Amino acid sequence: MDADWSVELGADDPVLEIPWSSPDGSERYIDLSQDLDALAEIPEAMQYPQLCGFLVLINGRFSPWLSAKCHVWLDDELGEAEQIYDAKLKMCSYIDLIRRDQSERFSFERHEEWVKLAIWRLHRLAKQSMACELTVRRCWYHTGSHAADDPVPGFYITVYVFGYGNGEAQALASWAGGLTRVSFVLAQLKA
DSSP: OEEEEEEEOSTTSOEEEESOBOTTSSSBOOOTTTOGGGGGGOHHHHHOHHHHHHHHHHTSTTOSEEEEEEEEEEEOOOOGGGGGGOOSEEEEEEEEEEESSGGGSSOHHHHHHHHHHHHHHHHTSOOOSEEEEEEEEEEEEOOSSSTTSOOEEEEEEEEEEEEEESSHHHHHHHHHHHHHHHHHHHHTOOO
């Protein structure tokens, strides 16, 4: 599987805040580890059973991760480096992950180790029409009982999974296979 990792900690790079909510309150952080029935509140999980399966595994009690945010889309604009897949479309997703153990959320070195190990394991899988990118980013954690408390800086990982194909069904199947592989690798990244 094609896989790569990066670090984005610059002033203009994306950040996450936990818990989070959209300005209008229609979207928010849902702790699926406490209530898997809340998957019904995540439109992408209801539309894509493959993503739902990823979220169930990654938020399961034996996984070291919790999902914080996700999105899925179809894209017909492929970059030059993606020409190796000989595809016309790609199914794309991102899933933001935080560590389940709160004490593990604040070490950049550990997050970097986890993404490097995951990439090494993903590279060992057969080459197929799928790719993964893991990015370490900054997260502001509200650790007090009130959302107005000063947040504590820590880290999270954005997991991008791409599946390539000449039609939507083929791209979806490649993406689904990628999600499965990535979820199993990530679920094994213990402390």
